[in-house]
Amino acid sequence: xxxxxxxxxxxxxxxxxxxxxxxxxxxxxxxxVEKVKFKxxxxxxxxxxxxxxxxxxxxxxxxxxxxxxSLPDVKAERIFIFIDEIDSLLSLNFPVSDFxxxxxxxxxxxxxxxxxxxxxxxxxxxASPSDLISDKRRTxxxxxxxxxxxxxxxxxxxxxxxxxxxxxTQPEAVLEEIIYWTGGxxxxxxxxxxxxxHIALKTSNRKIDLPPETEASWIEQFVRSSLAVxx
Numbered sequence: 504x505x506x507x508x509x510x511x512x513x514x515x516x517x518x519x520x521x522x523x524x525x526x527x528x529x530x531x532x533x534x535x536v537e538k539v540k541f542k543x544x545x546x547x548x549x550x551x552x553x554x555x556x557x558x559x560x561x562x563x564x565x566x567x568x569x570x571x572x573s574l575p576d577v578k579a580e581r582i583f584i585f586i587d588e589i590d591s592l593l594s595l596n597f598p599v600s601d602f603x604x605x606x607x608x609x610x611x612x613x614x615x616x617x618x619x620x621x622x623x624x625x626x627x628x629x630a631s632p633s634d635l636i637s638d639k640r641r642t643x644x645x646x647x648x649x650x651x652x653x654x655x656x657x658x659x660x661x662x663x664x665x666x667x668x669x670x671x672t673q674p675e676a677v678l679e680e681i682i683y684w685t686g687g688x689x690x691x692x693x694x695x696x697x698x699x700x701h702i703a704l705k706t707s708n709r710k711i712d713l714p715p716e717t718e719a720s721w722i723e724q725f726v727r728s729s730l731a732v733x734x
Contacts, residue, residue: 518597522553525602526560529584538568554601561609566618582622589628589635603635603644610646654687663696670703671711673718680722698729 516524523545530541544564548556571577592599612619624647626635635644657679667674677699685691703711713721 518553522557526557529565533569535564535568539564554605557605580621583625585625587627589626590630600636600638600641604641607644607646655682655689655692656687657682660692666696666700670700672713676718677722680719684726
């Protein structure tokens with residue numbers, strides 16, 4: 504598994520620099536240092552376009568050499584490449600349609616090359632598949648499955664009650680108010696729960712005692728003071 508993030512480049516990155524950054528991230532992220540001399544391989548790709556170099560790297564270096572973590576000298580059965588913040592890629596100062604077309608090409612190769620059946624991609628970000636290949640003359644990014652992520656509903660956040668029950672009274676009402684303020688956003692919801700636990704453990708009896716019907720006002724004050732600290 505290898506995670507690629509938007510820190511690979513910025514808005515003034517050239518296509519050559521960006522694609523080389525992707526390849527180097529895969530090279531080190533998948534532990535290929537002892538398998539291939541990267542500088543020598545890179546020099547041999549002179550004359551190819553940036554996206555062609557990426558395809559050559561996957562076909563010639565990545566697929567033949569990525570090994571199983573548990574079985575030495577055995578090829579990995581599956582290789583997953585996670586690409587984060589894909590919506591940020593769309594703000595680069597050069598078209599990234601070629602990159603997503605390359606992913607689609609890798610997928611299409613599965614019909615002809617069993618090696619490519621070992622390769623999978625997961626894309627994270629605020630974008631729909633139709634956003635990824637903007638060139639209307641090309642086939643749209645019509646592979647894979649789009650998964651819409653939504654905030655926690657109260658019943659989905661109930662596992663968090665286990666931690667709250669030990670540190671605050673009226674935990675169900677408290678959790679409901681937390682979700683009201685966070686909109687169910689997973690990170691913020693868990694962050695507020697963690698902060699409540701942290702504060703409670705500093706009290707003398709290691710628990711916050713809230714009178715009934717005061718949960719909403721207490722959480723509002725807590726959230727506003729916490730936002731001031733974060734800001």
